[in-house]
Amino acid sequence: MNLASSGATTDNSSRGGPPPQISGIALPEGYSLDADRTIILGEGDRWIGRLSYSVRSSADDMFDFIRREMTNHGWSEVAVVRAETSQLTYLSGAGDRVASILILRSTLYGSKVDMTVSPAAGSGIAPPRSPNARR
Numbered sequence: 001m002n003l004a005s006s007g008a009t010t011d012n013s014s015r016g017g018p019p020p021q022i023s024g025i026a027l028p029e030g031y032s033l034d035a036d037r038t039i040i041l042g043e044g045d046r047w048i049g050r051l052s053y054s055v056r057s058s059a060d061d062m063f064d065f066i067r068r069e070m071t072n073h074g075w076s077e078v079a080v081v082r083a084e085t086s087q088l089t090y091l092s093g094a095g096d097r098v099a100s101i102l103i104l105r106s107t108l109y110g111s112k113v114d115m116t117v118s119p120a121a122g123s124g125i126a127p128p129r130s131p132n133a134r135r
Contacts, residue, residue: 021043021044022040022043022044022045022047022051023044023045024044024045024073024074025045025051025070025073025075025099025115025117026065026066026068026069026070026072026073027053028055028057028062028065030055030056031053031054031055031113032053032054032055033051033052033053034052034053034054034112037050037052037114038050038051038052038053047117048097048117048118048119049116049117050114050115050116050117051113051114051115051116051117052112052113052114052115053112053113054106054110054111054112054113055110055111055112055113056109056110057110057111058105058110058111059086059103059104059105059106059111061111062103062111062113063082063086063088063103066088066101066103066113067080067088070088070090070099070101074092074093075090075091075092075093075099076090076091076092076093077089077090078090078091078098084105085102085103085104085105086102086103087100087101087102087103088100088101088103089101091120092120095120096119096120097117097118097119097120098117098118098119098120099115099116099117100115100116100117100118101113101114101115101116102114102115
């Protein structure tokens with residue numbers, strides 16, 4: 001198993017075309033992008049959205065990899081739950097983005113990862129709420 005941090009490389013089995021042009025997060029070598037579930041706004045290390053992929057590594061190995069590599073990319077750990085479906089939450093170094101990561105065990109082999117990166121509350125990135133909006 002080779003879990004190396006990477007900017008945005010995928011293997012040839014990626015579905016839906018080229019990988020998104022993102023950086024600043026923990027991505028393992030050989031991940032397979034799920035283009036049907038991925039939506040990225042922006043690029044580089046300022047993107048927001050959802051990145052969905054599968055990997056041949058076990059969910060336990062992915063949990064350890066993400067936990068180690070997200071902090072290596074400047075993210076601060078906020079909350080961690082290791083379980084059948086694991087969840088990790090991080091705050092960016094600048095404090096303006098939150099990353100929520102779900103790791104699901106695949107039925108046959110490997111694991112699936114959903115990483116959602118969004119503006120942090122009060123960061124000023126999200127559009128202002130309309131005064132007439134329902135709560």
